[in-house]
Amino acid sequence: xxxxxxxxxxxxxxxxxxxxxxxxxxxxxxxxxxxxxxxxxxxxxxxxxxxxxxxxxxxxxxxxxxxxxxxxxxxxxxxxxxxxxxxxxxxxxxxxxxxxxxxxxxxxxxxxxxxxxxxxx
Numbered sequence: 001x002x003x004x005x006x007x008x009x010x011x012x013x014x015x016x017x018x019x020x021x022x023x024x025x026x027x028x029x030x031x032x033x034x035x036x037x038x039x040x041x042x043x044x045x046x047x048x049x050x051x052x053x054x055x056x057x058x059x060x061x062x063x064x065x066x067x068x069x070x071x072x073x074x075x076x077x078x079x080x081x082x083x084x085x086x087x088x089x090x091x092x093x094x095x096x097x098x099x100x101x102x103x104x105x106x107x108x109x110x111x112x113x114x115x116x117x118x119x120x121x
Contacts, residue, residue, distance in 0.1 A: 010058065010061050010062035010065055010066075011062045011066070011113045011114075011116050011117040011120075012117075013058055013062070014055075014058040014059060014061075014062045014063075014079075014109070014110075014113040015110055015113045015114065015117075017051075017054055017055060017058055018055070018106045018107075018109050018110040018113065019110070021051050021055070021086075021102070021106045022103060022106050022107070022110075024047075024051070025099055025102050025103050025106070026103075028099070029099055045090075048090055048102075049090070051086075052083075052086055052087060052090060055082075055083055055086060055106075055109060056083055059079050059080070059082075059083055059109060059112070059113075062079075062113060062116060063075055063076040063079040063080075063112060063113070063116055064076065066116035066117075066119060066120055069120060070119045070120055072115075072116075072119045074115060074119075075112050075113070075115035075116035075119055076112065076116070077112075078108060078109075078111055078112035078115060079108075079109050079111075079112025079113060079116070080112075081108055081112075082105045082106065082107070082108030082109025082110070082111070082112055083105070083109055084105070085101055085102075085104055085105030085108060086101075086102055086105035086106065086109065087105075088101060088105075089101035089102040089105060
């Protein structure tokens with residue numbers, strides 16, 4: 001029971017952070033439409049860099065532990081692709097394209113965490 005909880009804890013944390021990132025991206029878009037003055041705070045590069053750091057950290061912990069435990073490379077590879085997409089989005093000027101790449105990267109990373117969780121059972 002403890003081992004299952006430990007596996008789910010890291011993937012669950014990774015999925016939760018991915019969900020928070022998704023909410024942040026969508027909320028930023030909506031707030032930009034309705035409250036242009038709030039955009040400056042929510043679009044601060046430090047928020048995006050900190051989010052990417054957390055995605056990399058929890059991705060390495062959860063997906064790396066899953067790779068070690070179950071030996072399937074696919075979840076880690078998909079998760080790494082998602083992180084790469086998120087990192088690439090940081091190089092794009094703020095706007096629709098950047099938001100789309102970030103959201104797609106978060107979704108791909110979440111898929112990696114989900115596959116990792118499924119492979120652990």
